[in-house]
Amino acid sequence: MQLFKSLPASHSHVGSAPQPPVGGLSRSAASPRRVTRRDAAGCATTTQNSGPGHAFFHAWAPTRTQERLPSAKAIRDTQKASRNSRSGPDADVAPQKRASRTPPRRTKRTQQQQQQQRTSGSVSSLSPPPPQDAPSRLGAPVHVGQELELECVRLALEGKGVCLLPPTGFVVLVERTLPGELVRAEVVSVKRGYAEARKLASLSPHRNAVPPPCPYFGPCGGCTLQSLQYEAQLQEKRNQVEQTLRRVGRLGPSLDQLAADSATCRRDHDDGGEGGSRAGGGVAATVGCQEPFAYRNKMMFHFSTKRWLPPDMIEERPCLGLLRPGTADVVLPVVQHGCKLQGSEANALLARVEELVLERGLLPHNHPSGKGTLKHVVIRSGSGALLPAGSAAPLAAPELLIGFGVTHGSALKQLKPVAEALGREFPHLVGVVAQAVAPSQPFSRGTAAVPPARLQRGSRDRGALQGDGPRKAAAGNPQPPPSADSGDALGGEDGDGGDGAGAGPVTLLYGTPYIHDIVGGLTFRISPGSFFQTNSRQAEVLYDIVRRAAALRPGAVDTVLDLYCGTGSIGLSLAADCRRVVGVEVADAAVEDARSNASLNGIENATFVCADVDTIQRNLLAATLEPQAATTENASAAAAAAAEAATATATLAVVPAPDVVIVDPARGGLSLDAAAFLSRSGARRVVYVSCNVATQARDLDRLCNGSGAPFRLVSVQPVDMFPHTDHVEVVAVLERRELQMTTATAAATTTATASATGAPAAAVTATSGAVGSVM
Numbered sequence: 051m052q053l054f055k056s057l058p059a060s061h062s063h064v065g066s067a068p069q070p071p072v073g074g075l076s077r078s079a080a081s082p083r084r085v086t087r088r089d090a091a092g093c094a095t096t097t098q099n100s101g102p103g104h105a106f107f108h109a110w111a112p113t114r115t116q117e118r119l120p121s122a123k124a125i126r127d128t129q130k131a132s133r134n135s136r137s138g139p140d141a142d143v144a145p146q147k148r149a150s151r152t153p154p155r156r157t158k159r160t161q162q163q164q165q166q167q168r169t170s171g172s173v174s175s176l177s178p179p180p181p182q183d184a185p186s187r188l189g190a191p192v193h194v195g196q197e198l199e200l201e202c203v204r205l206a207l208e209g210k211g212v213c214l215l216p217p218t219g220f221v222v223l224v225e226r227t228l229p230g231e232l233v234r235a236e237v238v239s240v241k242r243g244y245a246e247a248r249k250l251a252s253l254s255p256h257r258n259a260v261p262p263p264c265p266y267f268g269p270c271g272g273c274t275l276q277s278l279q280y281e282a283q284l285q286e287k288r289n290q291v292e293q294t295l296r297r298v299g300r301l302g303p304s305l306d307q308l309a310a311d312s313a314t315c316r317r318d319h320d321d322g323g324e325g326g327s328r329a330g331g332g333v334a335a336t337v338g339c340q341e342p343f344a345y346r347n348k349m350m351f352h353f354s355t356k357r358w359l360p361p362d363m364i365e366e367r368p369c370l371g372l373l374r375p376g377t378a379d380v381v382l383p384v385v386q387h388g389c390k391l392q393g394s395e396a397n398a399l400l401a402r403v404e405e406l407v408l409e410r411g412l413l414p415h416n417h418p419s420g421k422g423t424l425k426h427v428v429i430r431s432g433s434g435a436l437l438p439a440g441s442a443a444p445l446a447a448p449e450l451l452i453g454f455g456v457t458h459g460s461a462l463k464q465l466k467p468v469a470e471a472l473g474r475e476f477p478h479l480v481g482v483v484a485q486a487v488a489p490s491q492p493f494s495r496g497t498a499a500v501p502p503a504r505l506q507r508g509s510r511d512r513g514a515l516q517g518d519g520p521r522k523a524a525a526g527n528p529q530p531p532p533s534a535d536s537g538d539a540l541g542g543e544d545g546d547g548g549d550g551a552g553a554g555p556v557t558l559l560y561g562t563p564y565i566h567d568i569v570g571g572l573t574f575r576i577s578p579g580s581f582f583q584t585n586s587r588q589a590e591v592l593y594d595i596v597r598r599a600a601a602l603r604p605g606a607v608d609t610v611l612d613l614y615c616g617t618g619s620i621g622l623s624l625a626a627d628c629r630r631v632v633g634v635e636v637a638d639a640a641v642e643d644a645r646s647n648a649s650l651n652g653i654e655n656a657t658f659v660c661a662d663v664d665t666i667q668r669n670l671l672a673a674t675l676e677p678q679a680a681t682t683e684n685a686s687a688a689a690a691a692a693a694e695a696a697t698a699t700a701t702l703a704v705v706p707a708p709d710v711v712i713v714d715p716a717r718g719g720l721s722l723d724a725a726a727f728l729s730r731s732g733a734r735r736v737v738y739v740s741c742n743v744a745t746q747a748r749d750l751d752r753l754c755n756g757s758g759a760p761f762r763l764v765s766v767q768p769v770d771m772f773p774h775t776d777h778v779e780v781v782a783v784l785e786r787r788e789l790q791m792t793t794a795t796a797a798a799t800t801t802a803t804a805s806a807t808g809a810p811a812a813a814v815t816a817t818s819g820a821v822g823s824v825m
């Protein structure tokens with residue numbers, strides 16, 4: 051392996067940031083044992099650490115003289131914030147006006163801090179106010195570089211701590227800060243209504259703080275909550291969900307009603323039957339994982355020639371690891387200790403992949419030189435297929451699948467012997483595939499040909515090999531490119547379909563191009579291009595909650611629509627309890643898997659349709675309208691549109707009028723069209739599963755609030771699918787307000803009309819509009 055000269059950050063692209071003072075010896079207040087000496091170039095040279103784990107990485111503790119690299123993640127978060135001006139950097143970040151209404155909590159202070167306060171004359175500003183001539187950006191009460199002493203009052207989505215600056219309650223977001231923690235922080239950016247700061251020291255840690263077991267905690271943006279005791283993580287996630295639904299979804303009155311109902315129910319029964327105990331505010335307590343480590347069945351790692359040695363050194367050396375938060379091509383090498391979120395065999399495989407590819411002279415793709423072909427590798431694992439009783443090997447055996455992303459087809463020939471060698475060494479490795487991806491995609495930000503409207507919906511690309519595979523062209527490319535923080539580096543939990551933009555076909559290098567996993571006693575085949583819940587054990591818990599939430603009528607009489615169905619896992623797990631399941635999914639590979647999964651499990655009442663749910667209402671509606679071409683000025687465009695609508699309509703012809711709809715969209719949530727479909731579908735119940743409570747809150751606001759709103763909120767159940775990260779899954783249940791208009795009357799009328807006109811039943815429901823649309 052070729053070793054290149056280590057360069058200080060100032061010699062790398064990242065090093066364009068302000069450089070730290072020379073020769074600093076700094077002691078982290080967050081962890082007094084962690085000491086880093088710095089040489090004249092600002093590089094970390096020696097490190098001492100008596101704590102567990104890798105000494106170098108534990109040296110990563112922000113100090114005044116360290117961490118001068120720009121927080122690109124902060125910049126990205128801020129960009130996100132400006133895309134969603136309603137909700138700030140995430141839905142939970144209130145603008146100053148709103149925050150100032152919340153009185154800051156009083157903080158216990160040490161004598162020293164009180165002395166500091168008396169001498170500085172300010173409660174929370176440790177550095178002097180900006181000079182008279184400094185531009186006061188956006189009228190904010192803070193300026194970049196200012197040091198503040200702050201108390202975190204809650205977590206924002208994406209895991210940053212929300213601190214309210216006295217006396218106005220101006221919002222300052224501080225990364226890696228937990229509620230109740232008192233920190234010293236330096237302002238790194240000032241935006242309209244809030245600022246972002248980086249933590250310099252923890253003055254009084256969270257009372258439930260625990261030593262993070264992972265040596266990469268901190269630099270790796272993946273497990274922002276790992277330093278918080280697990281039970282406290284669950285509590286924080288519940289609080290986040292509640293706050294977001296109240297602030298963004300304007301669902302305070304509904305949640306208050308749920309809390310009151312729940313209190314009444316608790317007096318009579320245990321739980322009320324609508325999803326777990328409520329922790330006082332209408333949102334149920336988060337359902338946690340039994341095993342909060344080694345739970346991921348899929349992770350993406352990136353190849354790069356820029357190896358990041360935190361805090362601020364970049365080494366020019368090929369390696370495999372997790373993208374540095376906020377960057378597109380700087381990698382944190384994690385091969386040595388592996389990732390605690392995936393299993394030990396997957397970690398061993400990861401290490402061997404790095405060794406083998408580099409031994410054989412395959413190099414990471416380098417942008418912009420264009421040299422090298424390796425972009426990323428995705429490791430998927432599953433528990434195997436349940437074989438029929440009586441077969442030679444009735445027990446399922448674990449399965450592993452590797453997917454390489456390469457920038458040039460020439461790499462495939464070189465990867466084949468690597469794949470075969472891996473197959474020989476790892477008996478559970480069932481397949482190795484590769485796919486050509488465009489050099490600038492999906493890693494470089496903002497380069498994808500993405501329609502702006504779709505970008506604003508907030509979904510994120512994961513790339514086909516990450517399991518969010520090729521989509522129908524009609525769906526467009528809905529994702530901005532990824533980042534390296536939490537979900538991005540870990541990949542796929544957001545459930546975006548991905549589009550494989552710029553991606554070629556999947557090439558099989560070894561074995562079979564899919565794996566099997568078992569959830570709830572059903573076997574699922576999963577192709578590289580298909581989404582599958584990344585925590586299989588907890589998926590079983592999630593699907594059980596969905597089953598109870600669907601409240602299907604006894605006798606298997608209901609028709610269930612499973613929108614955004616992926617490999618059909620939710621619909622198939624409900625199939626035994628209903629008359630019919632129809633799943634709709636945009637990724638071809640996932641639809642093929644879903645059909646195969648139905649037959650693998652002997653399920654005959656499930657159908658799967660490859661279609662774009664985001665335009666479902668429009669296309670169903672088109673089924674009942676006269677062709678518009680003759681009356682339209684641009685006849686050819688109209689004809690093309692009519693042809694497209696006809697195709698979509700034909701595809702959707704099997705979509706029935708549902709009794710219950712399950713929606714499990716990607717992070718962007720529901721399109722207006724999909725929400726309109728729900729409103730008009732006649733379904734008596736909607737179970738909305740979401741991995742992004744901010745967009746879910748927006749959609750629930752549309753569906754439940756206002757005079758014509760068709761649904762009322764029945765329950766909200768957070769489920770922790772991603773322990774230690776700031777992600778949370780939420781199952782919200784909606785019930786149609788005018789229940790008398792559902793199955794008994796509306797569906798009967800719809801079916802009768804449909805059979806009379808020959809139109810799809812749902813289209814008739816759509817046009818008959820049993821309940822007025824709120825759009």
Ligand SMILES: C[S@@+](CC[C@H](N)C(=O)[O-])C[C@H]1O[C@@H](n2cnc3c(N)ncnc32)[C@H](O)[C@@H]1O
Nearest residue numbers: 545547581614615616635636637662663664714
């Ligand atoms: C969060 S996953 C849910 C998958 C499935 N319900 C499960 O539990 O495994 C979201 C799914 O929606 C699909 N998807 C994304 N956009 C879509 C669209 N516009 N129309 C239909 N499906 C879409 C993705 O391909 C992905 O399979």
